[in-house]
Amino acid sequence: MSDAHDAARAYLKVHAQYRPVDATFMGLPGHDHQLPPAGADSVEAELAALTALQGTLGRLDAPRTAAARIDTRMLDAQLTTVLAEQRRSPRQHNPAWYTGEAAFSVISLLLPGHHGDAQDTRDALRVRLEAIPAFLAHGRSHLQGRPRPDDVAERARREARAAAHLLTSGLPKHPLWDDALRLPAARAARALVGFAEDLAGPGAPVACGENHLDLLMRVTHALPFGPREALERATEAFERLTGTLEAQAARLPGDLPWTEHLARLEQIGPEPERMLDTFRDLHERALDAARPLLTPAADYGLDFRLLPEWAEGTGDLYFLFYRSPAPDRPGQGSVYWVTPPGADLAAYRRANNSAFVKLVHAVHHGSIGHHTHNARAREAGSVLARVAGTDCASGIALLGGGTMVEGWACYAEDLLAEAPGFYTPAEELLLTQFERRNAASCIVDLKLHLGEWSLDEARAFYRDRAHFAPARVWAETTRNAMFPASRVMYWLGTETIKELRRELALDPRTFHDALLSYGHAPATVVADEMRAAHAPPGAPA
Known part of the structure; x- marks a missing residue:
């Protein structure tokens, strides 16, 4: 192993060994029948494997x-992050890790994007199902x-019950x-229900602390500042x-507060x-509007389909549209799920x-959002930048990719405001509220893990100041x-892109494609x- 790409591929082999459900979502072969190791020595074994890899970095x-530099930086950051997290608070000590991995070990094989042979997939599904009781016992x-x-x-508990419902x-x-x-x-399914019923235990604080938060920002996300700034x-x-x-609301007719304008949009x-x-038409409109x-x-x-009957009842899981x-x-393409209407048609229309x-x-x-970005990422020169944004059981594969993802x-939401007529003035108000909510999520992420807010205080802020939908607040907090540091990446990532565009002053297509x-x-x-x-000619490197 001599170059950064070889080292990145070596890391992915270790990642797949200890996170085989991630490997299924990434499309890495040979792991579809496995669940993550969860025995008594699983934490120590992973730490040893990662430490050995970290020791090779200085010999590359x-x-x-650019691709090699990116792989070098991402690999160094990923190894530092995972080692720090496994030493501070191993994921094996989080009950929701088990329920997420168990549920998505199955779901990952059921989705249309899994392009394996049907019988091989069925066999892998059976083996994973057979392994779930022992995994949960560990x-x-x-x-x-x-x-x-x-x-x-x-x-x-909620995930375990939803997963049991899925299986039965x-x-x-x-x-x-x-x-x-x-x-x-x-x-x-019985093992999942039993796991849910056996989760009583002592409570614990949620804050990861300033030191770990600083590491996640400066190392994982490669930001030039820490949580306080x-x-x-x-x-x-x-x-x-x-x-x-x-100010935007004042320019709209009706002399209404901005919250009322947004409430009317819901109708x-x-x-x-x-x-x-409607989903298909707006997707095509966005593609056309973005071409300049x-x-x-x-x-x-991108094929828009109604959520299939087998997936109904997965609302408490990380089941993405x-x-x-x-x-x-x-x-040759992927699927976008659209929730079918239920009994309350008025609520369905408001939600959509x-x-x-x-x-x-x-x-x-x-x-032009995730759909286009994912297609471009698959062609990137960096090994890790091709896979970092893969959606897995609880989030993306490598947290460090999040500020870009x-x-x-x-x-992209803001970018289409540059396409004449794509948004109405009221929709531009919603754009601003989305940006404001991303800033709010950044504040909560930081204050919660700095220990300045409790979960109840974070929930009050989301509800009363940021105007999150009440039904969303518990799950969000x-x-x-x-x-930690998974919600800072939305607003800070967007700000990084905006600042770079202003600095380089390239024409839009050149900038965005690059x-x-x-x-x-x-x-x-x-x-x-x-x-x-x-850089312009003669500029310092």
């Missing part, structure tokens, strides 16, 4: 290309008497089902954007029978109002608690490479 050839051993936040334990009610409706799966599915920036932005919302939406067509600004991924399909295609086996479908589904996730998707060509590397790392590539 000096990187000569989890009980790791968790015995160990403090954990009460809300994280509650999330695990959903899986038999899937095309892969056959009778050989019946007994292992029933045993796995980030908090100051996000707080200033939140207040400034509040003023912007008020404008397609009839339920037109929902699929960048090159969209029009050569890789859009999930990034497996980088190593993406096929036209503005929300346009901004979130058609732009942020579809068209989510930063771009949020930036619990996710904040479990994954930016996306680097894949899922941290936004600041991409910025460094773009500065070097586009």
